[in-house]
Amino acid sequence: MQPLLQLSNVYVEYNRFRALCGIDLACGEKQIIALLGPNGAGKSTILKAAFGLLPISQGTVQWQGETVKPAPPDMVQSGLSFTPQGKSVFPTLSVKENLETAVHFIRDRKDIQNRLDEVVSLFPALEGKWNAEAGTLSGGQQQMVVLARGLMTRPRLLLLDEPSLGLAPKLVKEVFLKVKEINQRLGTAFVIVEHNLKSLLDIVDHAYVLRQGKVVSSGPPSDAALRETIQNIFKL
Ligand SMILES: Nc1ncnc2c1ncn2[C@@H]1O[C@H](COP(=O)(O)OP(=O)(O)O)[C@@H](O)[C@H]1O
Ligand SMILES: [Mg+2]
16 A cells, blocks of 8 residues: 655755654555654654655655655645644634634635534534634643644644643543544544653554654554563653
8 A cells, every 4th residue: 555655765954963864654544653752853853844844855755656845835735734843823813713724725715614614523622612712722622723723624644743742641642532533534644743652552553763863663553662662762
């Protein structure tokens, strides 16, 4: 099966600092992939490079089977969406208006209402909150809004950077369960970055562990070598 997104031997530099040193990874259609690793390992850099926010100095990105030079508007149009690190809602806009900030990527006006209706139906926990200022919501609800906004363009793959940031474990679990539900209901694939959350392994098909810009281990979550690497790096 051809992967939806594939990075082959990807290098990225910030000035002369090499942040990614030959990354190989793939996400298949409807899969959930985890990128784990300590701070500074290069996880966010991978998502930004795949989405076209950073230039790649070597290697290739293949999207839906074609080698591409990623640029954010093209990637969004062709079904990739990116949710950056942090609960990045617009605090003084309503929840609905937050979702509408994604619509300039949607060409057809009728489609906008359809997408809003679809996304609203996926988040019953936000019922009654759609007109509230996003900044007044709890941390868990704000992360749900961020997730909802990422889905407004109905992506085939959503790149999600540290959705657990600042959330209590119970809320993190809720976010992961929602991701799994969306994956099953809409068939959306996810690449999820987390620091060291073993609970993420419960919902993924495949995980990559990164260290200093390299993949040091990868495999399905049941893989003993993968689990041992995670154990050793994080001393869990
Ligand atoms: N804008 C930048 N300029 C210079 N160095 C950066 C920049 N962004 C990230 N880096 C460096 O690149 C490495 C990887 O960063 P990042 O991808 O953000 O790691 P992670 O998301 O795994 O914590 C780190 O050493 C970080 O300091
Ligand atoms: Mg990061």
